[in-house]
Structure formats: structure tokens, C-alpha cells
Amino acid sequence: MSVLKKIPLEHLGYDFIPNEFLHEGQDEYTLRFQQNPRNDYRDLTAIEVQELIANGNWSSDWSKVKVSAIFDPKQVQGCKFYGLVRIGNLSPSYLEYRNLQLPIGLYHSTIISSDFGDDVAVHHIGYLSYFIVGNEVLLSQIKEMETGSTAKFGNGILRDGEESDKRIQLELCNENGARSVYPFDGMQAADVYLWTRNRHDRMLQHRFEELTDQKFGTQRGYYSQIGDRCVIKNTFTIKNVKIGTDAYIKGVSKLKNVTVNSSRESYTQIGEGCELVNGIIGYGCRIFYGVKAVRFILASYSQLKYGARLINSYLGDNSTISCCEVLNSLIFPAHEQHHNNSFLCAALVMGQSNMAAGATVGSNHNSRAADGEIIAGRGFWPGLCVSLKHNSRFASYCLIVKGDFLHELDIQLPFTLVSNDVQHDRLLLIPGYWFMYNMYALVRNANKYEARDSRHFKNQYFEYDMLAPDTVNEMFGGMETLAFAVSESLQHEGNKTREEHILAGRTLLANNIDLKDKTIVLSGAENSRRPTVIQKVGEAYHLYRSFIKYYGVLHLMDALEEGRSIDEIIASLAGEKRTNWENIGGQLIESTALQVFLNDIKSKKIDSWDDIHEFYHERSKEYLLDKRKHALLSLIEILTLEGVEISGDKIVSLLDEALEHRIWIGEQIYKSRAKDYKNPFKNMVYANDEERDIVVGKLTENSFINQQQKELEIFKIRVANLKGQF
Structure with missing residues (x-):
């Protein structure tokens, strides 16, 4: 049952922090005055x-109500004050939004031990306790606004005297909680990735926990905050919150135990019917219409809409989840998820998804445990109505065809179409599918995400x-996998090693062996006895090779245009090999x-989360040069x-090949979009x-295709200029 306490009225608004948790030399206002150091408040006059x-106000102790220089009692009506309340300037104006x-x-509010900045409009707040409200804030028709002395504002920390079970943790990537992390304001996807992955490294795990605790401290007594120019209206419960400026x-x-980052340039909006508990919300986010989010981090410029459910999850920057459950x-x-019956559970999804x-990348209770x-x-x-079984793993740019996949999958071929061939009881893979059939979407998406x-x-x-x-490293691995599969499927004599199969397969594929009537089987892609068949093997192998070469030549062109000679470039790479890379957030x-x-x-040596984030920043500044080096080595x-x-003699032919490849990409972009205009089933609704x-736009006026043509013309000029140097 609930424990209802009865305490003398004169204590209301005081003893916010229990005496046993006050640090030496501090009182219950020490942290409050640090949060709001303003000191121009004065006592009320008797008049x-x-x-x-006379205006219907009441206070248990009017000496505890402080005001600033510009104050007119007519602008305070029907309010009750308990404890120390400090009110900034009140100009004879109104706020409009x-x-x-x-x-x-x-007006008509109950206020307990709180501070207000200049020119606030506070109307009909049923209960407001222990808040620091900024300048020009509009609060209207709010049932409860309260703060407890152990408020953590969504951060995974403990206050003095709290037991460990009070710590908020995000149980990510696995339902059993064994990859949990402590959330904190400013946490980035890279932080979460490194923390969730290295579970075997106990020292590293301890350091992540230690850095989080030292970032915030353990003191009780921080007030909730509402930043300048915020507008909050028609809301039921707000508790233990830290809200930046300009939020709407x-x-x-319900908004409980949450940090809402917001600024004038990147303001956050939260709308009707939302319940957000134990979370961190990034800058510039939009959350509307019945969203339910519990134990979550929503990174900057992301959206939750139309009944979305986000629980025990981290959603990266520039992402949208609408209607669905995660x-x-x-x-x-750059994740997109729409429609009411999409379900994502216990997953690490590396973006642009x-x-x-x-x-239904969904409930994994099809095994002996939810792990x-x-x-x-x-x-x-x-794709539509796909159901996958845990555990599964997919390389970059895998497209899954509609169907129920009853077995665990390990698809390490990038840009692959994965299909469940129920009729013949087999798994079908088409590596390089995106290159062959939907170059329009593939190239457009990269531009879209950047924009x-x-x-x-x-x-x-x-x-x-x-x-x-x-992706290039995956294509190198994909070439080996395809070569191995070809040799293993076609050459049955002897006991060849994997390396011998790869060498034999490369020879067959380099000689353009006719595989039209051959069945190429890949082992280890599905946890079942049925075969996994690869189609378009020859085409995929050569596409992987062509795109790797194109990738390298693009970066070689950049280096040459900067004035570096081919001899200088080759010398700088002497003795080095292509390196492994990792996607961290x-x-x-x-x-x-x-x-x-x-x-x-x-x-x-790195001793704070700020230091860690500085490392990301420094590596980002070096990334383009590091990527160029990887491309040249590739x-x-x-x-x-x-x-x-x-060599210098080879450069001209490489440039010609790159131009041919760029022209081919342009043609594929056009063809993949033009199919929609030629398909009678697409056209029958018009x-x-x-x-x-009128409805979909003219193909000739497609802005993306036209932009690609302009870029192709520029590429032709670049190639011609570089060929002139040789």
C-alpha cells in the first residue's frame, strides 16, 4: 500500500535535502544557488x-518570497507560495506563441521553493516544486511539476544514500541485460557501441562505469530546470527534468526523469499524449502523438511519431521511428522505421537502415532463453513482412525479401538480396543486387542522408x-567467399584448403567461366541442412572488383589534383597493407x-567522456586522409x-576505366528509375x-538524375585534365 505521510504545514517548501545527506558547509540551498547564481532579488515591501x-495570494512566510526590481503585485494573482520563492522582473507585457x-x-498556481527568471508567464499550475525557470518562459495549464532531491534527469547515476537498484540502465542489444550501459546526457552512439561490445574486457567496462559516475557526482538536491523561452502547456505531469532553451x-x-536538450538554433518539440520516462533527448528532436519511450536515448535531430514505442534503446542522430515498436x-x-506493425528487438543496426x-526483427523467444x-x-x-530469427548477422546493404526466415543467418556478402525460396526449400543470395538492379536508390540514399x-x-x-x-573491406571478403564457393561447388577432386579453393575460384572467375547452368552453393550462410544458392556469381564478383577499383581511382584522382606525383604516392604507401576498420556509431x-x-x-591516459569525445573529433578530422590511404592501398x-x-603508364587506362564505370553508374541510375515509368502495373492507376x-513528376525533370548528369560532365573534365598530365 502507499505510505501517506502527514507533516506540519510550516515544513512545506523546506528540508528538500534530508540533513544526513547535506555535505559539510552546505545547506539545502547551496546547489540551488549554484544552478541559479542570480543575486538581485529583494524583499517585498509591506505595501x-x-x-x-488582496489579489488572492497566500504565503506561509512572505519574507521568503523575493522579487526583483521590476515588480507589480497586480501581475501575481491567486497563487500560494511555500518556502523560498524568487521571482525575476515582471514587465507590463504579455507573451505570445x-x-x-x-x-x-x-496566476492561479501553487508554487513551492522555486526560482523564476524575467518576464515569465505562469498560468494555472496545479503544483510546482523545486524548479528553476528561465527568462521569458510560458507555462500554462500544467497539473503537476515536481522535483525530488535524488533527481538524476535521465542519467544512469546514483545519489548519496541510494541503493544500486535505483540506477537507470539501458539494456541494449540483448534482452537479458548483460550488455547494459549507464545512460548520460551527451552520450553518443559510439560510446554505447564500445561499451556494449567489449564485455570480456572487465577493466574497460569498469572504466566506462567510473567515467560516468565521475561526470556527475553523487550530491542530492539539484532542482529541475526549464531554459529560456520555453513554452509548456496543457500537460499533466512533469517530474525531475532538465529542459534546455526554446523547447516547445x-x-x-508524462515527462519524468528526462533531460531535454534544446537551443535557439536546434529546438526540441514534444507533443500530445506522449509519455517519456528515464530518458535523454537530443537537440532538435521531434516527439509527437502518443509516443511511449522508457529507458531510452534519442540522439539529435531524430523523431518519434504516431504512437512509436522506444524502450531500452538508443536511436541515433537524424533517425525517425513512426508508429513502430523498438x-x-x-x-x-540515419535509421527509418514506419508503419504500425514494424518491430525491432535485441539488435545492433549500424545505420542508414x-x-x-x-x-519483424523481433521477439527472440524462439530459443531456450531471451538472449x-x-x-x-x-x-x-x-523488406515487407520479413521475420528473422536470432542470432543473425548481415553485411552492409543487405536487402531481405518478404518471407519467414526460420533459421539463423550469417550473410557476409555486401549489397546482397536475401530470399527464402520456399518452393525449392533453399536460401537464395544475389550479391551485388543493388548495383545490378537499383543503383538509383543506392546512390540517392547516400545523398539523402548527407542532406x-x-x-x-x-x-x-x-x-x-x-x-x-x-564496405570495400567487405567486398574484398565477398570476392574471396564467391571464389571459394565457385571452386568448392565445381571442383570436387582432392582435399583442397580454403586458400587453394579461393585461388582456383579466382582463376575460374577471372576467365569468365560460364556459370549459367551451374549451381553455386555457399556453406555457413544459414543454420540449416538446406542449401544456400548464390545467383549471378560472376556478375557479382566482377562488380565487387570494379567498385573497389573505382573507389581507389576516385581517391587517386583527388591526390593527383592536389599536385602529388604518382611516384610520390606510390612511395608513401611502400610496405603498407589495407587495414581493418570498425563502424562505431x-x-x-x-x-x-x-x-x-x-x-x-x-x-x-584518457580520463573523461569529454576526452573520449575529443578522440572521435580528432579522428574525424583525419578521416578523409585515412580513407584516401585505405582507398589507394585497396x-x-x-x-x-x-x-x-x-605506374604512370597505367594511370591513363585507370582513368578511362573509372570514366566508363561512372558512365555505367549514370546509366544504371536512369534505367532503375525509368522502369517505374515503363511498367504497365505502375501506370494503370493513372x-x-x-x-x-503530374503525380510522380516527369522522368526528364527528375532532379536527382539531372544532378548526376551534371556531376558526370564535371567528372569527364577532371579525367581529361588528369590524362593531359600523362
């Missing part, structure tokens, strides 16, 4: 007190390009540098596989071509 009483016009002052909050059911997941930037309607996980690389796209990256402070370089160290970092960084955390490696050495063009 002002009389006017306030979207047609809501309310006079400045305090309306019709909220549980126990770590999602990197899209969940289609009915997709399954799914890991998906960049560009993950489970949607609304961050004002880009302290991390998020990689959106389809050609980057992670949308930022790509070379694996060796990442390990040095983690060791520095353990040795306390080019050398792919040419070596072809038996060719890079009266004629004119109506179709």
Missing part, C-alpha cells in the same frame, strides 16, 4: 504584501557513402587506432590480384502519361 494578499497570448506574471512541449501525459536495440544514425511494413541478438551493417533493409544530417556541431564524421573502408575508425584508444582509456591490392602494378507525370 506589496498587502496588495498580493502560436496565437496563445498570456500576460506576464504568476504541449499536451504531454526494444533493446542500439541503432546508429530502413524497416519496411510488417518487418538472442541480430547485428546488421550499414544500409540494412528488411538530412542537420547537426550544427558535427563532432563526428558520419560515413554515408556506399564506398568506404567498411556511424563513424569509421581504423581498428589498430581504435585498440590503442581503448588501451588509453584503461590506462587513464587499388594497389586489386591491381595486384589482376597481375598489374600501378488516366494517362500526363496524369502520371
Whole structure:
């Protein structure tokens, strides 16, 4: 049962912090005055007190009500004050926001031990306790606004005297809680990724916990805060919150133990029917219409809409979840998820991802315990009504065809279409599918994500390009996998090692062996006895190789245009090999540098989360040069596989190949979009071509295709200029 206490009225508004938790030399106002150091408040005059009483106001002790220089008792009506209440200047004006016009002052509210900045409009607040309210804030029709002395504002910390079970943790990537992290304001997807991944490294795990605790301290007694120019109206419960400037909050059911980051340039909005508990909300976020979020972090410029449910999850920057349910997941930037029956559970999704309607990357209670996980690389796209089984793992840009996948999958071929062939009881893979059939979407998405990256402070370089160290490394691995599968499927004599199979397969594929009537089977892609069949093997192998070479030549062109000679470039790469990279929260970092960084955390050379974030920032500044080096080493490696050495004589042919490839990309972009205009089933809903063009736009006026053509013309000029140097 509830424990209802009865305490003398004169104590209301005092003893916010129990005496046993006051630090030496402090009282209950010490932290409050640190949060609001303003000191121009004055006592009320006797006449002002009389006017306030005449206006229907009441205080248990009028000496505890302080005001500033500009004060008119007429602007305070029908209020009750308990404890120390401090009120800033009240000018004879009103505040207006979207047609809501309310006079400045305090009206018909119960206020307990709180501070107000200048020119606030506070109307009909049923209960407001232990808040610091900024300047020009509009508060209207709010049932409860309260703060407890142990308020943590969504951070995973403990206050003095609290037991460990009071600590908020995010149970990410796995439902069993064994990958939990302590959330904190400013936490980035990279922080969460590194913390959730390295569970075997107990020292590193301890350091992450230690850095979080030292970031905040343990003192009780921090007040809730509402920043300047905020508007909060028609809301039921607000408790233990820290809200930045310029936020707009309306019709909220509950906002409890939450930090809401907001600024004039990047303001956050929270709308009707939302219940947000134990969370951190980033700058520039939008949360509307019945959203339920519990134990969560919503990174900057992301959206939750239309009944979305986000529980025990981290949603990266520039992402949107609408209607759907997401549980126990770590999602990197640029994620899209719509439609009411999309469900994502116990997953690590590495960004630029899209969940289609009915997709169920969902409940993993199909095993003996709720401890399954799914890991998906960049560009993950489970299509309509896809159901996947935990554990599964997917390379970058995997597209899953509609169907129920009853077995665990390990798809390490990037840009692959994954299909469940129920009729023949087999798994079908088409590597390089995006290159062959939907180049329009593939290239457009990279541009789209870049354009949607609304961050004002880009302290991390998020990689959106389809050609980057992670995907290129996967294509190198994909070439080996395809070569192995071809040799193993076609050459049954002898007991070849994997290396011997790869070498034999490469020879067959390099000679363009006809595989049209051959069945190429891949082992280890599905946890079942049925076969996994790869289609379009030859095409995929050569596409991987062509895109790797194109990637290298693009960066070679950049280096040459900066005035570096080919001999200088080759000399700078002497003795070096292509390196492994890791996607940490949308930022790509070379694996060796990442390990040095983690060791520095353990040795306390890096000793704060600010230091960690500075590392991300510094690596981001170096990223483009590091990526170029990776691209050039990739080019050398792919040419070596072809038996060719890079040289001045080879440059002209490489430039010609790159131009041919760029022209082919342009043609594929056009063709993949033009199919929609030629398909009679697409056109049957329109009266004629004119109506179709009005509804979807003319193909000839497609801005993306036209922009690609302009970029192609510029590329031709670049190639011609560089060829002139040789």
C-alpha cells in the first residue's frame, strides 16, 4: 500500500535535502544557488504584501518570497507560495506563441521553493516544486511539476544514500541485460557501441562505469530546470527534468526523469499524449502523438511519431521511428522505421537502415532463453513482412525479401538480396543486387542522408557513402567467399584448403567461366541442412572488383589534383597493407587506432567522456586522409590480384576505366528509375502519361538524375585534365 505521510504545514517548501545527506558547509540551498547564481532579488515591501494578499495570494512566510526590481503585485494573482520563492522582473507585457497570448506574471498556481527568471508567464499550475525557470518562459495549464532531491534527469547515476537498484540502465542489444550501459546526457552512439561490445574486457567496462559516475557526482538536491523561452502547456505531469532553451512541449501525459536538450538554433518539440520516462533527448528532436519511450536515448535531430514505442534503446542522430515498436536495440544514425506493425528487438543496426511494413526483427523467444541478438551493417533493409530469427548477422546493404526466415543467418556478402525460396526449400543470395538492379536508390540514399544530417556541431564524421573502408573491406571478403564457393561447388577432386579453393575460384572467375547452368552453393550462410544458392556469381564478383577499383581511382584522382606525383604516392604507401576498420556509431575508425584508444582509456591516459569525445573529433578530422590511404592501398591490392602494378603508364587506362564505370553508374541510375515509368502495373492507376507525370513528376525533370548528369560532365573534365598530365 502507499505510505501517506502527514507533516506540519510550516515544513512545506523546506528540508528538500534530508540533513544526513547535506555535505559539510552546505545547506539545502547551496546547489540551488549554484544552478541559479542570480543575486538581485529583494524583499517585498509591506505595501506589496498587502496588495498580493488582496489579489488572492497566500504565503506561509512572505519574507521568503523575493522579487526583483521590476515588480507589480497586480501581475501575481491567486497563487500560494511555500518556502523560498524568487521571482525575476515582471514587465507590463504579455507573451505570445502560436496565437496563445498570456500576460506576464504568476496566476492561479501553487508554487513551492522555486526560482523564476524575467518576464515569465505562469498560468494555472496545479503544483510546482523545486524548479528553476528561465527568462521569458510560458507555462500554462500544467497539473503537476515536481522535483525530488535524488533527481538524476535521465542519467544512469546514483545519489548519496541510494541503493544500486535505483540506477537507470539501458539494456541494449540483448534482452537479458548483460550488455547494459549507464545512460548520460551527451552520450553518443559510439560510446554505447564500445561499451556494449567489449564485455570480456572487465577493466574497460569498469572504466566506462567510473567515467560516468565521475561526470556527475553523487550530491542530492539539484532542482529541475526549464531554459529560456520555453513554452509548456496543457500537460499533466512533469517530474525531475532538465529542459534546455526554446523547447516547445504541449499536451504531454508524462515527462519524468528526462533531460531535454534544446537551443535557439536546434529546438526540441514534444507533443500530445506522449509519455517519456528515464530518458535523454537530443537537440532538435521531434516527439509527437502518443509516443511511449522508457529507458531510452534519442540522439539529435531524430523523431518519434504516431504512437512509436522506444524502450531500452538508443536511436541515433537524424533517425525517425513512426508508429513502430523498438526494444533493446542500439541503432546508429540515419535509421527509418514506419508503419504500425514494424518491430525491432535485441539488435545492433549500424545505420542508414530502413524497416519496411510488417518487418519483424523481433521477439527472440524462439530459443531456450531471451538472449538472442541480430547485428546488421550499414544500409540494412528488411523488406515487407520479413521475420528473422536470432542470432543473425548481415553485411552492409543487405536487402531481405518478404518471407519467414526460420533459421539463423550469417550473410557476409555486401549489397546482397536475401530470399527464402520456399518452393525449392533453399536460401537464395544475389550479391551485388543493388548495383545490378537499383543503383538509383543506392546512390540517392547516400545523398539523402548527407542532406538530412542537420547537426550544427558535427563532432563526428558520419560515413554515408556506399564506398568506404567498411564496405570495400567487405567486398574484398565477398570476392574471396564467391571464389571459394565457385571452386568448392565445381571442383570436387582432392582435399583442397580454403586458400587453394579461393585461388582456383579466382582463376575460374577471372576467365569468365560460364556459370549459367551451374549451381553455386555457399556453406555457413544459414543454420540449416538446406542449401544456400548464390545467383549471378560472376556478375557479382566482377562488380565487387570494379567498385573497389573505382573507389581507389576516385581517391587517386583527388591526390593527383592536389599536385602529388604518382611516384610520390606510390612511395608513401611502400610496405603498407589495407587495414581493418570498425563502424562505431556511424563513424569509421581504423581498428589498430581504435585498440590503442581503448588501451588509453584503461590506462587513464584518457580520463573523461569529454576526452573520449575529443578522440572521435580528432579522428574525424583525419578521416578523409585515412580513407584516401585505405582507398589507394585497396587499388594497389586489386591491381595486384589482376597481375598489374600501378605506374604512370597505367594511370591513363585507370582513368578511362573509372570514366566508363561512372558512365555505367549514370546509366544504371536512369534505367532503375525509368522502369517505374515503363511498367504497365505502375501506370494503370493513372488516366494517362500526363496524369502520371503530374503525380510522380516527369522522368526528364527528375532532379536527382539531372544532378548526376551534371556531376558526370564535371567528372569527364577532371579525367581529361588528369590524362593531359600523362
